[in-house]
Amino acid sequence: MAPAFEQVPVPEPPHNTSDTVNNDAQADYKSRVTVVGSGNWGSVAAKLIASNTLKLNSFRDEVKMWVFEETLQSGEKLTDVINRTNENVKYLPGIKLGKNVIADPDLENAVKDADMLVFVTPHQFMEGICKRLVGKVREDAEAISLIKGMEVKMEGPCMISTLISEQLGINCSVLMGANIANEIAVEKFSEATIGYRDKREIAEQWNVVAIAAGFVDGLDMGNNTKAAIMRIGLKEMIAFSKLLFSSVRDSTFFESCGVADVITTCLGGRNRKVAEAFAKNGGKRSFDELEAEMLQGQKLQGVSTAREVYEVLSHRGWLELFPLFATVHDLCRSSSTIRHS
Amino acid sequence: MAPAFEQVPVPEPPHNTSDTVNNDAQADYKSRVTVVGSGNWGSVAAKLIASNTLKLNSFRDEVKMWVFEETLQSGEKLTDVINRTNENVKYLPGIKLGKNVIADPDLENAVKDADMLVFVTPHQFMEGICKRLVGKVREDAEAISLIKGMEVKMEGPCMISTLISEQLGINCSVLMGANIANEIAVEKFSEATIGYRDKREIAEQWNVVAIAAGFVDGLDMGNNTKAAIMRIGLKEMIAFSKLLFSSVRDSTFFESCGVADVITTCLGGRNRKVAEAFAKNGGKRSFDELEAEMLQGQKLQGVSTAREVYEVLSHRGWLELFPLFATVHDLCRSSSTIRHS
Numbered sequence: 001m002a003p004a005f006e007q008v009p010v011p012e013p014p015h016n017t018s019d020t021v022n023n024d025a026q027a028d029y030k031s032r033v034t035v036v037g038s039g040n041w042g043s044v045a046a047k048l049i050a051s052n053t054l055k056l057n058s059f060r061d062e063v064k065m066w067v068f069e070e071t072l073q074s075g076e077k078l079t080d081v082i083n084r085t086n087e088n089v090k091y092l093p094g095i096k097l098g099k100n101v102i103a104d105p106d107l108e109n110a111v112k113d114a115d116m117l118v119f120v121t122p123h124q125f126m127e128g129i130c131k132r133l134v135g136k137v138r139e140d141a142e143a144i145s146l147i148k149g150m151e152v153k154m155e156g157p158c159m160i161s162t163l164i165s166e167q168l169g170i171n172c173s174v175l176m177g178a179n180i181a182n183e184i185a186v187e188k189f190s191e192a193t194i195g196y197r198d199k200r201e202i203a204e205q206w207n208v209v210a211i212a213a214g215f216v217d218g219l220d221m222g223n224n225t226k227a228a229i230m231r232i233g234l235k236e237m238i239a240f241s242k243l244l245f246s247s248v249r250d251s252t253f254f255e256s257c258g259v260a261d262v263i264t265t266c267l268g269g270r271n272r273k274v275a276e277a278f279a280k281n282g283g284k285r286s287f288d289e290l291e292a293e294m295l296q297g298q299k300l301q302g303v304s305t306a307r308e309v310y311e312v313l314s315h316r317g318w319l320e321l322f323p324l325f326a327t328v329h330d331l332c333r334s335s336s337t338i339r340h341s
Numbered sequence: 342m343a344p345a346f347e348q349v350p351v352p353e354p355p356h357n358t359s360d361t362v363n364n365d366a367q368a369d370y371k372s373r374v375t376v377v378g379s380g381n382w383g384s385v386a387a388k389l390i391a392s393n394t395l396k397l398n399s400f401r402d403e404v405k406m407w408v409f410e411e412t413l414q415s416g417e418k419l420t421d422v423i424n425r426t427n428e429n430v431k432y433l434p435g436i437k438l439g440k441n442v443i444a445d446p447d448l449e450n451a452v453k454d455a456d457m458l459v460f461v462t463p464h465q466f467m468e469g470i471c472k473r474l475v476g477k478v479r480e481d482a483e484a485i486s487l488i489k490g491m492e493v494k495m496e497g498p499c500m501i502s503t504l505i506s507e508q509l510g511i512n513c514s515v516l517m518g519a520n521i522a523n524e525i526a527v528e529k530f531s532e533a534t535i536g537y538r539d540k541r542e543i544a545e546q547w548n549v550v551a552i553a554a555g556f557v558d559g560l561d562m563g564n565n566t567k568a569a570i571m572r573i574g575l576k577e578m579i580a581f582s583k584l585l586f587s588s589v590r591d592s593t594f595f596e597s598c599g600v601a602d603v604i605t606t607c608l609g610g611r612n613r614k615v616a617e618a619f620a621k622n623g624g625k626r627s628f629d630e631l632e633a634e635m636l637q638g639q640k641l642q643g644v645s646t647a648r649e650v651y652e653v654l655s656h657r658g659w660l661e662l663f664p665l666f667a668t669v670h671d672l673c674r675s676s677s678t679i680r681h682s
Contacts, residue, residue, distance in 0.1 A: 180563070180564055184565065188565060189569070190569065223608040223609035225529060227605035228519055231601035231604070238595070259568075259571070268564035
């Protein structure tokens with residue numbers, strides 16, 4: 001079962017019953033999938049996609065996964081270990097990805113034949129990755145982004161899907177939802193929202209709200225307060241999205257990518273967890289320090305997202321409209337001030 | 342601090358500075374508050390109101406609280422113990438209500454002089470209470486209902502505030518929000534939504550969703566699933582409300598009485614807790630049995646609300662539109678079938 005991806009609109013395999021022979025090249029064609037990214041969420045995505053390509057006639061079994069190469073403490077390369085053990089020992093330990101997931105440290109090689117590109121890296125790496133991929137992907141490739149957050153440029157924030165679409169000249173859909181990776185990895189039920197074409201969802205930035213929820217937990221303030229913070233975070237997110245993208249509709253926030261994502265992120269996500277530790281320590285230990293200690297190489301998105309959001313709010317004179325977003329950044333910043341002084 | 346009630350629109354005390362003498366009878370008049378109900382939430386409400394009446398010149402200090410009389414295991418009457426110890430030892434043990442909370446077992450006596458009536462009983466008792474109060478309350482009294490749920494009558498469901506308003510011929514506002522009573526009792530921050538006049542909120546029935554969330558917890562299904570259940574519950578609640586009351590607006594569900602209430606109820610409420618135990622026991626122990634064991638005399642609303650909602654859905658042919666609501670009732674009912682067979 002691969003619930004998070006079962007809703008992805010994959011092309012139907014051509015009708016090809018046992019008593020007819022169909023020599024049409026189109027019917028025999030099998031799509032190739034490459035996952036760009038191999039962190040916690042990227043590895044989960046590769047695992048689920050690989051279990052689905054085995055079942056679907058219209059896809060090649062093999063799923064390529066581009067891995068940002070690292071040398072492990074053992075001296076081995078991460079890609080070698082993944083290909084030998086079928087496990088991403090660093091970012092998704094204990095979970096078999098499937099033998100048909102092939103780790104590849106060469107970005108261009110990994111994408112060159114792919115019909116379907118699944119982008120799932122930390123958002124701050126995407127601009128650099130896109131630059132490297134210009135002219136290197138198939139013109140008819142379809143992309144889907146599983147990346148949360150936005151790229152903040154001089155001219156304003158830009159959705160990751162728009163970045164991919166514009167830089168690479170290909171269509172890019174979006175998958176968002178209440179999806180904590182480790183739960184999906186062990187095949188617990190999850191739902192997701194797919195945004196495509198004009199109904200593309202805005203890039204969610206729940207991680208800022210999750211930081212605030214973590215503060216509430218760390219200060220032991222109770223469920224009513226946490227619920228209030230989540231509600232206010234939801235309202236600020238809606239307001240922020242509408243100010244930036246006029247086509248955003250309220251109803252989108254009742255989908256999995258909206259209220260359900262804020263809930264699960266604030267209950268179980270890594271941003272919440274580190275923010276809780278931050279508050280418990282009274283701000284005396286920085287986010288960087290806690291991240292290094294608690295996340296084993298995974299990255300915290302919330303602190304940098306809070307800063308990016310703050311920059312947009314500040315630049316446009318909207319700070320007073322977004323007290324929760326602004327305060328989260330202030331608190332995170334105070335920690336780095338303490339650390340550097 | 343009494344956050345849940347600080348937003349209640351109480352009349353401003355008359356302007357009366359130290360260097361003027363104001364003999365206007367109106368200015369000296371002090372409103373009297375009676376709380377109708379003394380369960381967990383009723384006791385918390387009385388405590389907060391009593392701390393506010395001490396601070397506000399426009400209110401008498403004394404707050405009457407109608408108590409459904411019970412004889413405790415010690416042989417003492419509950420009202421006598423409350424008035425002697427200032428504590429509702431049965432429904433809010435360990436919390437001082439304030440000396441100015443006066444428990445009264447005589448319903449008519451408790452309400453007869455009140456300018457402000459705060460209704461906070463289990464919803465199934467309200468129709469009987471209203472019948473007893475016809476002609477017994479001041480004509481100019483203002484009521485506010487803190488009661489969740491609806492009264493299901495032959496002619497369809499009826500909001501509790503409407504029931505009060507119509508039966509007693511007085512205005513009735515509504516207070517709803519993300520308010521778990523025990524957290525408010527220890528003065529943790531909470532927010533609430535006040536509905537009044539034409540902007541009166543629909544009576545929320547989150548408890549059905551909380552039962553579903555408790556099942557998820559009991560089956561150890563994880564945060565993504567819980568978030569999905571809460572989201573679907575929210576959508577069914579909105580759809581249900583709109584079908585019953587055409588004036589309901591989406592924006593109401595972004596207030597404390599909406600999304601925040603569903604979150605806190607599903608995180609910390611008693612319905613969630615008992616439903617979790619129900620699921621952990623594989624349905625082998627009934628809700629009635631678990632309620633008696635786990636809640637020390639407090640009542641579970643979710644199971645009866647689920648049945649009432651089911652009756653409305655069934656009567657109107659809407660069952661297929663509300664799979665979550667319908668399934669919660671099916672599961673609760675299966676337990677009572679098991680129990681009685």
